[in-house]
Amino acid sequence: MLRGGKLLVLTGPAGVGKGTVEVALRKKHPEVWVSVSATTRDPRPGEVNGVNYWFLSEEEFADKEKAGEFLETALVHGLAHYGTLLQPLVDHMSVGTPTILEIDLQGARRVKEKAAELGLEVVTVFIAPPSFDELVRRLTNRGTETEEQRKRRLETAHVELAAEHEFDVTIVNDDVNRAADQLWDIIAKEYGKEA
Numbered sequence: 524m525l526r527g528g529k530l531l532v533l534t535g536p537a538g539v540g541k542g543t544v545e546v547a548l549r550k551k552h553p554e555v556w557v558s559v560s561a562t563t564r565d566p567r568p569g570e571v572n573g574v575n576y577w578f579l580s581e582e583e584f585a586d587k588e589k590a591g592e593f594l595e596t597a598l599v600h601g602l603a604h605y606g607t608l609l610q611p612l613v614d615h616m617s618v619g620t621p622t623i624l625e626i627d628l629q630g631a632r633r634v635k636e637k638a639a640e641l642g643l644e645v646v647t648v649f650i651a652p653p654s655f656d657e658l659v660r661r662l663t664n665r666g667t668e669t670e671e672q673r674k675r676r677l678e679t680a681h682v683e684l685a686a687e688h689e690f691d692v693t694i695v696n697d698d699v700n701r702a703a704d705q706l707w708d709i710i711a712k713e714y715g716k717e718a
């Protein structure tokens with residue numbers, strides 16, 4: 524049951540360090556659950572199926588979409604499909620687990636639209652870079668992407684940065700631990716936990 528559930532939706536441009544902030548948060552507060560999305564993109568070195576993502580073929584993804592297994596889906600960077608699986612979300616939220624979705628801008632908008640229909644309370648959090656130059660530097664240093672992929676990600680980043688005002692809260696990721704603490708403060712407030 525999602526009714527009455529609270530959901531934290533985390534969005535921010537590629538390279539902003541959302542993943543690192545989540546890891547820092549979960550280290551301090553392992554009771555937080557971060558939803559594992561499905562994607563049709565290839566795994567990056569070190570990524571594990573079922574941990575970072577469920578890596579699916581286009582066909583598998585389309586079948587799940589048809590079967591209504593997603594809360595939302597999006598084509599990200601015009602390159603690959605991503606989607607939030609509904610059942611694990613229901614399982615965690617039904618027992619009151621603080622739940623985070625780390626999804627793109629389109630996904631965040633869709634979840635917000637669907638929230639009322641599903642009886643979900645959603646808090647949207649935008650993770651922002653200290654500056655655009657810093658974001659470019661982080662993306663360039665990642666080194667796991669082709670020039671074309673980097674270009675796409677920067678284009679998407681421009682669009683996402685311009686949408687910051689749509690979010691309930693902005694956290695600037697200039698220090699990972701501080702950003703993680705700020706995220707926890709939001710969870711603590713929403714779930715009535717100790718800050």
Ligand code: 5GP
Nearest residue numbers: 560561596597599605606607625626627630
């Ligand atoms: P990456 O390929 O770098 O892991 O993720 C690319 C983008 O896809 C990120 O902005 C990430 O937030 C977004 N993303 C990951 N999972 C989902 C999902 O389930 N739904 C949507 N809409 N976006 C997602």
